[in-house]
Amino acid sequence: MYPRSPLESIKKFHQELVAVRRDLHANPEIGFEEIRTSGIVAGALTALGVEVHRGIGKTGVVGVIKGQRTDSGKMIGLRADMDALPMSEDSVSDYCSRVPGMMHACGHDGHTTILLGTAKYLMQNRNFNGTAVLIFQPAEEGLGGAKAMVDDGLFDKFPCDAIYALHNWPGLPAGVVGINPGPMMAASDKFEITIQGRGGHGAHPYQTIDPIMVAATIVTTLQTIVSRNVHPLEAAVLSFGHINAGSPSAASVIPGQAKLVGTVRTFSDNVQQVVETRMRSLIASIAEGFGATAEFKYVRNYPATVNTALNAHFVADVATDLFGAEKVVRDMTPSMGSEDFSFMLKKVPGAYFRLGQGGAEDGRFLHNPRFDFNDDVIPVGSATFAALIERGMPLQP
Numbered sequence: 001m002y003p004r005s006p007l008e009s010i011k012k013f014h015q016e017l018v019a020v021r022r023d024l025h026a027n028p029e030i031g032f033e034e035i036r037t038s039g040i041v042a043g044a045l046t047a048l049g050v051e052v053h054r055g056i057g058k059t060g061v062v063g064v065i066k067g068q069r070t071d072s073g074k075m076i077g078l079r080a081d082m083d084a085l086p087m088s089e090d091s092v093s094d095y096c097s098r099v100p101g102m103m104h105a106c107g108h109d110g111h112t113t114i115l116l117g118t119a120k121y122l123m124q125n126r127n128f129n130g131t132a133v134l135i136f137q138p139a140e141e142g143l144g145g146a147k148a149m150v151d152d153g154l155f156d157k158f159p160c161d162a163i164y165a166l167h168n169w170p171g172l173p174a175g176v177v178g179i180n181p182g183p184m185m186a187a188s189d190k191f192e193i194t195i196q197g198r199g200g201h202g203a204h205p206y207q208t209i210d211p212i213m214v215a216a217t218i219v220t221t222l223q224t225i226v227s228r229n230v231h232p233l234e235a236a237v238l239s240f241g242h243i244n245a246g247s248p249s250a251a252s253v254i255p256g257q258a259k260l261v262g263t264v265r266t267f268s269d270n271v272q273q274v275v276e277t278r279m280r281s282l283i284a285s286i287a288e289g290f291g292a293t294a295e296f297k298y299v300r301n302y303p304a305t306v307n308t309a310l311n312a313h314f315v316a317d318v319a320t321d322l323f324g325a326e327k328v329v330r331d332m333t334p335s336m337g338s339e340d341f342s343f344m345l346k347k348v349p350g351a352y353f354r355l356g357q358g359g360a361e362d363g364r365f366l367h368n369p370r371f372d373f374n375d376d377v378i379p380v381g382s383a384t385f386a387a388l389i390e391r392g393m394p395l396q397p
Ligand SMILES: [Zn+2]
Pocket: 105, 106, 141, 366, 367
């Protein structure tokens, strides 16, 4: 077991952290607008005596804590995301969102609080040889706040040797840590296909180039990329989220144009490339076969979140020492969702792990209007982060 577990120390100020979490929950702010939130984070860090850097990635905050010794020269980063979602909360709790149309439905209020708990513990103890970099990032939800921080020189200013992040997970029991020595989350890409045909009378289709037929053929044929072009042991998802052509009040009009929008999810650069290349080729040849043309836009949003095996095993070992082997899942199934910590993992080796919090059994999934972060797991998250610092940069190697 861990010689001196940070868990018991952190439990002593659990209620103080719960109050912080509920205040953040009641006052959600969306991506790059975390003015109040980043102010609270910076204020809390300053009050603890942590060196604070602001304005990295607009509303991003970085706290730097030096250990009792720093001659190891090592630096480890811990990341928490701070933003909420533009959606309405369905809750009667006394700390439910006070901002109409905004809600902490992904638990980033909990992640921010967890990292503040780690900061307090590390400042009280400094049981490490090196520098801890506490990264509070904005705009994880679709706006790429992690990329904004990296582009602002996060790792030039703070050249971390390893980085870690966690995300609460309603599908795991409370207090269980889940990780995988490889992919955790998928790359998330978006595509748009605009098909140009020739409109005309629905009774005289031979005079037209029907873009709806082209669209329908594209929708079904592109599914063969996953089944025929991607290796059966690799993963890819290709989903259409929007299809539009013609008008519901014009039953006998063949429209001139059709538009399709969708998403592609993959775990490896190679599979991502295969899918995009095959899409481009099939779309062009199907359109040509019908005498139509097609414009294809493919945008790579978030890369895949891929753990380094070494760092993932380290997280699992640290969590096992802290909480026991029965509380650690070492072969967590990756999610086809995405996460912008991937931009940081592209620069620095590290690992992203899940912190079980329960709730899925009642339908309180991430991004559900009834979701709420489970305050019981705050010390578990804070202690895991703290132990990654203490064990990753030990005073006595
Ligand atoms: Zn989310």
